[in-house]
Amino acid sequence: MSHQKRRGHLKIYLGYAAGVGKTYQMLEDARDRKARGVDVVLAFLEPQGRGDLMERSKEFEMLPLLRVACRGSYTEEIDVAGILQRRPKVCIVDDLAHTNAPGSERQRRWQDVQALLDEGVNVLTTMNVQDLASLSDQILQITGLRVRETVPDWVFQGADEVVMVDVTPRALLHRLERGVIYPPEKAKAASVRLFQEPTLVALRELAIRQTAQALEARAMAKKEHAEPRSEKILVNVTADPSTAMLLRRARRVADYIHAGCVAVFVSREKEFSALPAQERLAIERHFRFAENLHIDTAVVQGKNRADTLADYAHKNAVTQIFVGPASDPPRKWFRGLDFTDQLLYQARDLDVTVVAERSREGGRPSLYPEDEAAGLMHSGYVRISPERIVEEAIAEIRRQAGQVEMIYYAYVLDDAQRLLGVISFRELISAERSKKVHDVMRTDYVSVPEDEDKEAVAHLLAKHRLLAVPVVDADKHMMGIVSSADLAGVAQRAASEDILKIGGMEALEGPYMEVAFAQMVRKRAGWLAILFLGEMLTATAMGYSPKKFRARWFLPCSSR
């Protein structure tokens, strides 16, 4: 912890929605500092096209952005090296949760900001409460949306100052109606989706609690030197995707009760590398996620998971064990002890907390860390039966087109929802009308497993020039698709404002396409526009409504 340089001071303007005035407040404060003679520069401002902000931003020295080559084009990110050369006292970097374009030196803007802080530059930045990694499950519960671009809690907690920029939801809705936040057409779309008063009220409550927690944590930190952490939480990591949720929950609880936290995987094999590849990859991914949340990780070897965990816990001064919900189905008769029971007996004097899956209205949401294929996939695709003739299949696509997002391919599924083949719409139209689908479909299709890495999926799509790829489990059961639009979360985020784009669910309604496209080409050009075109081709981008969200999960989700 002994840095030679004094670390920069991080100030976060925390909001709960677009339009609460985070950026405005930040610029206002920056102006005061500048008036006092402080050397303030502007490295990045989210280009909302909001006149008042743009006007205000002109008062500051604007540092040039860095062009990052990306898929034959370029995009712009903040230039950390350039800023360090300029060495301002205070640097304004809007939108902390932003994901940098592939090919940037660092993946995330918060990493850029850390680099600036390390070099002693003070940073002013903005974020919404829904961007906090550990809140992801609660946000899902409130909004029905999975946030993709998150900021690890330790980054937020490391802030020297957190200012909550607050307006009441009522006032915010007035602003929305008056067209202050979005142009009228977009405002309408936004109000249908996220700008609902109860949703905003709940998000505001979270933001206020988070601010209170930040204050308390700071007060505790001062006392902590005298008072060692007495609690330690052990999180049981398994290959099950619910581990992601478990880690988030443990992080949150540990922060609140000031406990230590360790993530433990029990390996049946002596050598971790001897595990089946799929399991190993899943564990490695969960470990990366844990480390991202600043949770220590450990692999211990043992035949019986419950025994081994309890043993580890006793030897390592653990006070509480977090496990996921039982995944084995209950046996009716002579079912004996399941894993939960076994652990309870082994844990003896330790508390065991079985963490439940948080979901909205009973649907099973995505539990995967955001960087996996399964975390991005959805089931808005056309499915047809192999026995249909081509003519019927075309009619079927026409019928389904209104409800799905990807009509460029039709997926041929058997009764057990297994993926038999894929056919593009183009191929279907040019096929002989009376032929059966299974005679014209491609069986040499490209697919990805659920836990495939986001980057790998992107590569695959590019390599095969595909607009979407199906996600299948080990038995070829269709789990969903990931389209190029889903991977373009970065683009979606940049193209719209924060709350609308949590979960990358921008509403691409007619007027928006007309209005925004020309503007966007002007403003951000490059790969953004290309990705946006990709989205247009997919008819609509992710547009969640709770009803639709439920419908997405009627497929068998896990048959492991």
Add this chain to the structure above:
Amino acid sequence: MSDKEITAHSARGRLKVFLGYASGVGKSFRMFDEGRRRRDRGQDVVVGALQPKVPVEIQPLLSSLEIIPTFHIKGVPVIDVQAILQRRPLVCLIDGLAYDNPPGSRNAHRWQDVEELLSAGITIVASVNLQYIGDQREAVEKLTGKRVNQTVPREFLNTADEIVIVDAPTEAATERRSVLREMALVLSADVIDAGLQRYMHSHGLEQHLGTNERFLICLTPRANFERMMATARRNATRFHCDVLAAYVRRPDLSEADQKLLEEGLAKARENGAQVEVLEGQDPVETIVRYARSHGVTQIFVGHSVKKDLGTRMFGSTVSRLVRAARGIDVRVFPH
């Protein structure tokens, strides 16, 4: 969309509260400024109460607003409820909610006057300081050493449709001040939560949004109740949340178990816990139903470390509870 308000009763006026946590943070200014803006938007706004001394910066705001003066009994200002009801404005501004009316007044407390105005359908925008809120007074007093006599009950504050914390610049924050600020933040989060729950109930939604934690302690004869309670209390302070306790009445308890349970119940009540007694055939189902309808996020339950034959054969009640409690965490305490 604006019609779908988070109000339990539509005929009632809306209550908006500006909450301050230190004097001089400018809550009166914010409140009157809102009054002026509402007036500019064409709303019929009157001032129902001013602070005894009107600061200079507020005077220009007042010039455009109609004032229905308070009258004084024994030097204490009292809202002229009768006059306001007759005047029937859309919005009435009340600077300072925490006043006790002198004996012989229409109502004993100003907040009751306000309640009357709200019931008559008048929207109230009011200011109040943290130290005057019933359940906050002692904590503030400990911190600041200042004692106040008048209070506004927390239940009344909870009926607010909107609450705004008036925050002062943080630059010169002292430690005491940031503690007060945290208290104000948590209080407003709780008020918001109460409003959200009212909304969910009035719309028949059972779904809990998980914005706030809520613990439920399940009382069973042999459970280590004291430890559960201590942990719940400790964590509840950290999470700033409620603790509930319940037990399911069982006709088949042995005499010894019944006695243990009685002792546990007595201890729980001594500890200040309100123990809900539930009736139901199946204890697991009964507890889970109660937990769901009360927005519980974590169930605390005891578990014997001794295995009996039934458990060996059928699995434990706890593991049944875990499976039944979908969406709710179950924390198991060994005993």
